[in-house]
Amino acid sequence: MATILVVDDEMGIRALLSEILTDEGHTVEVAENAANARLVRERLRPDLVLLDIWMPDVDGITLLKEWGATAQLNMPVIMMSGHGTIDTAVEATKYGAIAFLEKPITLQKLLRAVEQGLARPSARPAAPADLQTAMLQGNGGYRPDAMTVEAAMTGGLGLQPSGPLNLGPQPEQSFDLDRPLREARDAFEKSYFEFHLARENGSMTRVAEKTGLERTHLYRKLKQLGVDLSRGKRGAG
Template identity: 75%
Template sequence: MATILVVDDEMGIRALLSEILADEGHTIELAENAAQARGVRERLRPDLVLLDIWMPDVDGVTLLKEWGATGLLNMPVIMMSGHGTIDTAVEATKFGAVAFLEKPITLQKLLRAVEQALQRPAAPAPAPAPLLRTLTLPVEPPRTLVMPLAEPVIHGSVLAGAHPQVHAAVGHGHDGLLPPEQSFDLDRPLREARDAFEKSYFEFHLARENGSMTRVAEKTGLERTHLYRKLKQLGVDLNRGKRNSLA
């Protein structure tokens, strides 16, 4: 069976989770704060960590980020909170959590989440940082990639000294109701650039499917619940496609 680290500042929660998981045959390690959790992580690599978000010294998301930044996040982590929000859950999964449990935690949800997390393949050890080399690339003329109508068409060029941008022109099928041409500034942090692209991507599919969350989920390969959370996180207007279809 597995070795599971339970990190929670509430003694009653630690005792309850320890008893339940021990009855399932697991070996349980306990920590009431981030400092104790670090100590356990230094002594051994647990097979799974149940990590509370709200703790008095260092919160769980901060500890999760710390483990990820130092190469110690090579085990699945399930976040727990009695005051969690969708934004908190999304943030935790961004930094490596595999699941989010809202307190009070039911027995069925706990055991199911633990079973699914333990079935995940082990995370590989972090690779050493590559040596940086300076490459001199020849200047290329502008290039245009042409794709079929009603699909994103990327027009891009990066010249020496030029401000890098990508322009995405979307074909106006479906009575011209699809989103207009979009410009993406590449001279910005990766997360901001990715969020801007993802927002345009989902707005395109919402418009094309007339606001149908079911069809957008099928097209994008996401579950409806995850898709809804993603759209809310990106600030996508969920009624945009529906309004367009009635215009």
């Protein structure tokens, strides 16, 4: 798994992103401003950086420019902002960002952006004109949720999936129905959760999202059914 640096002046954002990415198996370090980000980046050499634009001392775009000018931009950087515009996103990609996420960031978009960023850490940023075209959708207007990794990808960032998913158990399986209802139901539920765990590479966050269960409830359910959580856990070995 990767080492990810989260740079944001809001404690709640840092804590939330750290919790999600740690649950995905990544090592997460946080920084509340540009000064701390410089120190952490030099100490850890992260595999990817999530960088907020609006910070009180030095803003994210300025820090991004600094890293680029000093040959320190050797990791993918995903910019984040709650007040972004098309021009801001274009400027970020011009100076080396691979994607732009608008706050509030949904779980699905965050994980997809991180996955795509780590798949091709040396991906070439899109040309600003291409990215701007991708962000303009429908009736020639700006769509707020277009300022996400999906729009950036269609704008030519060159990010590709790391490879086909290992689906594990197949979605269609046969079950022995000639037994008590409780046993048959438990067998089905066990196969159901094993399928989703394999499909999501052991990510409890994604499985909880897919199945509509709270993570605490999901953990209890898997334990009750005797599901082996170690088999699908990514990063094992």
